[in-house]
Amino acid sequence: MKIEFYGVRGSIPTPGPETAEFGGNTPCVFVELNNGGQVIFDAGTGIRPLGDRLMKNNHPIHLLLSHTHWDHIQGFPFFKPAYQKGREIYLYPATGSAEQTMCTLLAQLDGVNFPVTANQIGCGMICHDYHTEFFDRKEITIQSMLLNHPGGGSAFRLSENGSSVAYVTDNELNPPGTPITTFEQWVEFVRDVDVLIHDAQYLPEDMPLKHGWGHSLVSDVWRLAEAAQVKTLVLFHHEPERSDSEIRQIQHATDEHFRDRLRPFRAICAREGLVLEV
C-alpha cells in the first residue's frame, strides 16, 4: 500500500511562509491499496487537492472519518468527486450511526454557510459501518479503537496482505481521569504496525493548560512507538502555532531520542507530500 499525506495540521488551516515546508492543510491521508482500492482518512482541507487527483479515475472512494470536529470535515464541500454524478463514495463513521455522520458532513452544505446545497451533490454517497464487503475480505481488514478525545471518535488500523497502517489522531495518550482507551490498549492496537500515524500536537510547555484537550505530547507518542515496536512513526496533527523551524526542532529531538536504537526504525514529522510505501 502507498500512504500519501495531503493535510497534516491540527485544529485550523495555517497557510503562510512560516508553515510552507510542513504544510497548513488540516488532516487528510490517502491510502492506495495494492488492489487499487482508494481509502481516505479524514476530510480536512487537504482533501481538496486530493479530490482534483481522484477526478482522473472513476473508482469507488472509501472515506473514513476519525470524528467530525471541524478540522476533519471542512474540506468536504470542496471535494470534487462528491459532485460527480454516480461516483460511489462510501462513508464510514467514527462513532454513532453512518446516517448521523452523513448529516453532519452534509450540514455544511446548507446554502447559507456554503453556496451549494446538499441536494445538489450528484454522487452516490453510501453510508456504512466498518465491516462491509470492501473491508471484510481475507486480504483487507479494518479495526477501530475509541479515541481519548472530547466528543469521542475512532482510530483505525488498516491491513492488506500483511502490510498495515494505523491512523490515530486527536488522541490523548495520557488524559486526566480514566481514559476510554488505556495506554496498554493502544500498545496492543498498534503493535508491530508498519506505519503509525499519531497525533503529536503538544510539547511540555503546552502543559498543564492543554491537559485534557484531547491531544498527545510528542514524548508520549515516542513511548507508544517504542512499546508497540512500530516500524515507522509519523508525528501528525501539528499544533497550528508551530512554525516550520519549530517542527524541525521536534524532528531533531526525535532523531536524538531514537539515535541509539538498534533495529530499523524511522520517525518522521508529517508534511504535505510525504509518501510512504509498505
Ligand SMILES: [Zn+2]
Ligand atoms: Zn483535529
Ligand SMILES: [Zn+2]
Ligand atoms: Zn478533534
